[in-house]
Amino acid sequence: MDQMKIGKFISACRKEQGLTQAVLAEKLGVSDRAVSKWENGKNMPDVSIIPELCALLKIDLNELFAGERISMENYKETAEKNMLEMRKQEEAANKRLLNAERIMGNIAIIASLIMVTAGLLVAESHPIVTIVLCAAGGLLVIIYAFYGVKIEHDAGYYECPECGERYVPDSYWKVVFAPHVDTTRRMTCPKCGKRAWQKKVLTKK
Numbered sequence: 301m302d303q304m305k306i307g308k309f310i311s312a313c314r315k316e317q318g319l320t321q322a323v324l325a326e327k328l329g330v331s332d333r334a335v336s337k338w339e340n341g342k343n344m345p346d347v348s349i350i351p352e353l354c355a356l357l358k359i360d361l362n363e364l365f366a367g368e369r370i371s372m373e374n375y376k377e378t379a380e381k382n383m384l385e386m387r388k389q390e391e392a393a394n395k396r397l398l399n400a401e402r403i404m405g406n407i408a409i410i411a412s413l414i415m416v417t418a419g420l421l422v423a424e425s426h427p428i429v430t431i432v433l434c435a436a437g438g439l440l441v442i443i444y445a446f447y448g449v450k451i452e453h454d455a456g457y458y459e460c461p462e463c464g465e466r467y468v469p470d471s472y473w474k475v476v477f478a479p480h481v482d483t484t485r486r487m488t489c490p491k492c493g494k495r496a497w498q499k500k501v502l503t504k505k
């Protein structure tokens with residue numbers, strides 16, 4: 301994927317549509333700087349806004365990834381290549397999210413252990429400090445638990461071992477309350493309705 305080429309193409313299409321960077325940014329709910337970074341080839345638009353970006357620029361996904369208009373003859377070949385590229389990007393993004401969750405979890409647990417230990421050390425001389433530190437330590441772990449589950453819910457899909465369906469659970473609560481080992485959770489599959497250990501996978505297919 302040639303980010304420079306894609307950037308120039310975005311810029312050209314935007315001008316064709318008579319849009320300034322600011323107007324395009326506003327329509328997409330991103331900053332002007334973000335648009336400028338795409339156009340300079342420094343960054344790719346986030347996967348989640350690509351469909352809307354394509355609609356505004358009156359191009360399709362394959363053209364965006366190719367960085368040029370595609371004629372009908374070589375359409376299919378380019379489309380397949382781009383699907384693969386999209387999947388790779390999605391996989392990488394989800395991997396980053398899940399890694400961030402793990403790192404955050406470790407930091408939260410270590411920080412709360414330090415707080416609680418420090419609190420207990422001063423229990424005799426400063427009991428109030430002990431209470432505050434223990435409460436803060438506990439709160440930190442709770443906040444992480446919710447935030448971590450949110451990341452886990454959002455990143456990638458769960459795969460049902462019974463029917464092979466890959467899906468995103470329809471509520472956070474189902475994920476919060478599901479027993480888990482690492483990122484594998486015991487939940488009910490929305491397709492076949494069987495309760496089983498649903499493994500986290502990074503892509504839809």
Ligand SMILES: [Zn+2]
Pocket residue numbers: 460461462463464465489490491492493494
């Ligand atoms: Zn199933």
